Amino acid sequence: MSKLFSPLPLNGITLKNRIIVSPMCQYSAVDGFANDWHLVHLGSRAIGGASLIIAEATAVSPDGRISPDDLGIWNDAHIEKLLQITQFIKNQQSVPGIQLSHAGRKASTAAPWKGRGKVSIEDGGWVPVAPSPIAFSDNYAVPVELNIEGIRAIVSNFKSAAERALRAGFELIEIHAAHGYLLHQFLSPLSNQRQDEYGGGFENRIRLLLEVIDAVRSVAPKELPLFVRISASDWAEGGWDLDQSIQLASILKTRGVDLLDVSSGGLVPYQKIPVGPAYQLPFSSKIKKEAGILTATVGLITNATQAETILVNGDADLIAMARELLRNPYFPLQAADELRDSIEWPIQYERAKPN
Numbered sequence: 001m002s003k004l005f006s007p008l009p010l011n012g013i014t015l016k017n018r019i020i021v022s023p024m025c026q027y028s029a030v031d032g033f034a035n036d037w038h039l040v041h042l043g044s045r046a047i048g049g050a051s052l053i054i055a056e057a058t059a060v061s062p063d064g065r066i067s068p069d070d071l072g073i074w075n076d077a078h079i080e081k082l083l084q085i086t087q088f089i090k091n092q093q094s095v096p097g098i099q100l101s102h103a104g105r106k107a108s109t110a111a112p113w114k115g116r117g118k119v120s121i122e123d124g125g126w127v128p129v130a131p132s133p134i135a136f137s138d139n140y141a142v143p144v145e146l147n148i149e150g151i152r153a154i155v156s157n158f159k160s161a162a163e164r165a166l167r168a169g170f171e172l173i174e175i176h177a178a179h180g181y182l183l184h185q186f187l188s189p190l191s192n193q194r195q196d197e198y199g200g201g202f203e204n205r206i207r208l209l210l211e212v213i214d215a216v217r218s219v220a221p222k223e224l225p226l227f228v229r230i231s232a233s234d235w236a237e238g239g240w241d242l243d244q245s246i247q248l249a250s251i252l253k254t255r256g257v258d259l260l261d262v263s264s265g266g267l268v269p270y271q272k273i274p275v276g277p278a279y280q281l282p283f284s285s286k287i288k289k290e291a292g293i294l295t296a297t298v299g300l301i302t303n304a305t306q307a308e309t310i311l312v313n314g315d316a317d318l319i320a321m322a323r324e325l326l327r328n329p330y331f332p333l334q335a336a337d338e339l340r341d342s343i344e345w346p347i348q349y350e351r352a353k354p355n
Contacts, residue, residue: 002339003311004304008051008318010294011258012223013095013171015318017343018311019332020052021045022261022298022320023099023174023229025066027111032059032072034081042085045325046092047346049332052318053089055082057101057176060154060161064102064182067111068124073100073161079168086169092346097172098165099229100158100216104182105130105143105191131185131192131199137269151198151208154182159215166220173220174227175212179266183209184231187248188240188267206248210255217256227296228252229261232283235271242283249291259294261320262287278306285315296320304335 008015021042028037042053059065059072072078086096103109108125110116117139119125129150130143146154158175165173177183185191186208192199198207209228217226232245249260262284265271273279277300284297296318301307307319325331336343337354345353 002308002336002341004308004319004339005336005341005343010172011225012221013225015051015095016093017049017051017332018318019050019307019335020296020318020320021050021054021325022322023054023056023176024322024326025056025070027067027069027113029069029071032062032065032070032074032078034071034078034085038071038081039085039088042096043088043092044329046089046094047349048325048330049336049343049345050094050321050325052095052097052172054097054099054172054174055085055170057099057103057181058161060100060102060157063107063126063129064104064157065107066103066181067109067114068119069111073098073164073168074157076164079164082168082170086171090169090171093344095171096169097174097227098168098170099174099176100161100165101176102154102157102182104128104185105134105136105140106180108141130182131194134191134193136180145194148196154208155211155215158212159219162216163219166224172225172227173216174229174261175209175216176229177209178229178231178261178263180231180268181266183212184240184267187230187244188234190234190236190239190268202244202247206251210251213252213255213257225258226256227259227261228257229263231264231266232262232280232287233264234267235265235273236268239267242286245283246287246290249287249293253291253293257293259296259317260287260291261296261298262316263298276300277302278310281310281315288314288316294318298322304338307335308339
């Protein structure tokens with residue numbers, strides 16, 4: 001058996017292989033509600049053989065959306081369609097997961113094909129919030145600095161969202177603390193210039209993330225796997241970096257986090273990223289080995305041999321795929337054939353299975 005198609009026990013579940021669907025915003029919701037696009041998008045990747053299907057960054061409150069078109073889970077009415085989606089994923093022997101998110105200062109922006117940049121109040125936007133009143137860039141709104149009451153509301157919103165996620169049938173939760181969104185904004189000194197207990201030193205900057213983790217864990221069954229996605233580096237001088245990520249990972253391991261989903265960047269527009277095949281892998285590898293925590297790696301992983309090599313070398317435990325699975329939802333079925341391994345095909349598709 002290849003490493004890529006070996007199972008991975010994770011707390012109370014077992015993933016059937018090591019290929020997972022990375023959360024990818026679809027900008028296709030109305031008032032936060034999932035629809036048939038989300039059903040087909042996520043469901044087709046479950047049919048394609050991925051072991052874990054993580055739904056896109058799903059806002060824990062209306063002002064936590066990246067755009068007005070984002071998925072949400074702040075309302076009990078959101079549960080019904082999500083439950084249909086999770087049931088379909090389970091019927092394909094895949095695990096449904098959800099990424100809970102708050103966009104912070106990167107909220108109230110237009111979907112990519114609508115021009116990006118801030119959405120005005122008149123056009124359905126809102127005033128974003130952040131640890132400090134610093135805009136992401138010139139074409140983003142200046143956010144309102146969260147007070148202590150607002151921070152407590154954020155924690156409560158994550159807790160309520162986790163409860164709804166469980167009712168919606170999700171079997172894994174990922175907390176989004178990467179890509180320049182709210183929890184990442186608190187982590188990085190470039191965006192967090194507070195002078196209270198949520199700013200300044202490392203212990204203060206990680207405080208909100210730890211409170212969110214504790215809140216989610218307080219309502220989740222002990223056996224439910226909990227992931228945290230981080231940007232291991234801001235790729236900018238004076239920002240969040242790998243050493244802080246390793247320190248954080250060691251702490252998260254003791255707080256009920258089962259795996260760190262390791263990405264990078266997104267905090268500032270002047271980041272300098274040397275993009276190339278598996279360019280984020282060194283972060284995953286070092287965090288895994290120095291903090292002793294399971295990791296997923298993501299970023300320009302495009303073929304089976306590359307993914308297999310990463311796992312065999314012990315640089316990550318899971319391969320999170322994004323654009324490659326947009327191009328080819330059935331990548332796992334083809335990858336198994338490439339590695340001369342076997343994978344269960346949907347019976348409806350078995351006539352196309354290679355001999």
